[in-house]
Amino acid sequence: MATSEGFQFPKEHSFPPFYTPQINLSTRHAQLTKWSSLILSYCRHHSIYRLSLSDATNSPSSPAYPLFNNEAINRRLSPSYVKEIVNFMKKDGRAEWYGSDKNEGGGGDVVWIYWRTPEEWAGVVEGWVEETGNKGQVMTVYELTEGETTRGSEFWGLDQELLIKAIQVLAKKGRAQTMGGEENLGVKFF
Secondary structure, X not given: OOEEOOEEOOHHHHOHHHHOOOOOHHHHXXXXXXXXXXXXXXXHHOOOOEEEHHHHHHOOOOOOHHHHEEOOOOEEOOHHHHHHXXXXXXXXXXXXXXXXXXXXXXXXXXXXXXXXXXHHHHHHHHHHHHHHOOOOOEEEHHHHHHXXXXXXXXXXXXXXXXXXXXXXXXXXXXXXXXXXXXXXOEEEEO
8 A cells, every 4th residue: 555645545556457447337336436535535635626637647747646546556547537437426526527628528637626515615614704703704715715814724725716616605605795806806704
């Protein structure tokens, strides 16, 4: 079981057949489930929110490269199988094709990996607002993700686009309102 910057891979990661799509449907489903769980755990450990599949499968400098490539056993996941896994994760709401890739049904390269969904992040932000007495306050997205006030919170350092998705969830529930432009987007919490 190799490690990547402190991440402990499961034993399957060192099992060569794990990298080959299985023909038996129940075995294939179990394999997809294990890959999904591994991807979510790995991305959570490394705070990866968006993943370029081509970089993750082909570029050793990508932080996600060790996830799909096990050089110790000379195995790597094919890009087509990675896309199949992502589409499997999408059914559970744990992945979403990014930007224009969304409309391509998985034909794109970049994907959101939701080890916490936007709804779950909205709950984390809302909990922080309650705990810190920030109801009625206006804060910028930058302040929320990079500011001193939020340092130490679970969403500090969160991808700003993902935070905006979470804020939109709160806005739909009437618990927040966005204001300002894209460059200096602010949010008021209710």
